[in-house]
Amino acid sequence: MEVKIKEGITLQQKRTVALDDTAIKYGSGLAEVYATPAMISFMENTAYRSIESFLPEGYSTVGISINVQHTKATLPGKKVDCQSIVTKVDGKKVFFKIEASDEEGKIGTADHVRYIVNSEEFVARLKK
Numbered sequence: 001m002e003v004k005i006k007e008g009i010t011l012q013q014k015r016t017v018a019l020d021d022t023a024i025k026y027g028s029g030l031a032e033v034y035a036t037p038a039m040i041s042f043m044e045n046t047a048y049r050s051i052e053s054f055l056p057e058g059y060s061t062v063g064i065s066i067n068v069q070h071t072k073a074t075l076p077g078k079k080v081d082c083q084s085i086v087t088k089v090d091g092k093k094v095f096f097k098i099e100a101s102d103e104e105g106k107i108g109t110a111d112h113v114r115y116i117v118n119s120e121e122f123v124a125r126l127k128k
């Protein structure tokens with residue numbers, strides 16, 4: 001399996017914070033503000049999508065680690081954007097830096113690692 005993923009691959013995605021994205025809905029807190037797990041999901045989705053088209057047919061990535069800082073609260077209805085960049089590729093491990101911002105500035109950062117797997121084998125191994 002040839003890995004064509006290179007340092008510098010980047011993706012930016014935008015979305016609006018919905019009521020379903022709030023801490024009270026996620027059960028991660030009492031406040032009606034953008035939930036940390038919602039931000040992490042957006043970060044992972046951005047990193048994941050940024051490299052899918054560089055993988056051979058039948059391969060994908062799974063998240064194996066994320067170290068995240070959530071530094072500012074965001075109200076529902078506000079726009080958030082997220083940008084990921086590949087910083088290193090080491091065998092099957094792909095390393096990312098990720099930053100999320102709302103309309104006023106940075107709200108979070110993350111160091112994230114994804115692992116390249118054969119999609120069918122990954123699930124089949126679990127069912128043995």
Ligand SMILES: CC(C)(COP(=O)(O)OP(=O)(O)OC[C@H]1O[C@@H](n2cnc3c(N)ncnc32)[C@H](O)[C@@H]1OP(=O)(O)O)[C@@H](O)C(=O)NCCC(=O)NCCS
Nearest residue numbers: 061062063064065066090091092093113114115116117122
């Ligand atoms: C990815 C995964 C299949 C790798 O397992 P494996 O094929 O048995 O491979 P290994 O356990 O030998 O790990 C391979 C490498 O990844 C590293 N690694 C695996 N999990 C890791 C983690 N959580 N954090 C850091 N490194 C990790 C190992 O240290 C090893 O590094 P090395 O090659 O430098 O020695 C396994 O870690 C896994 O299933 N993780 C859960 C992924 C997941 O379900 N994510 C949610 C869905 S997206």
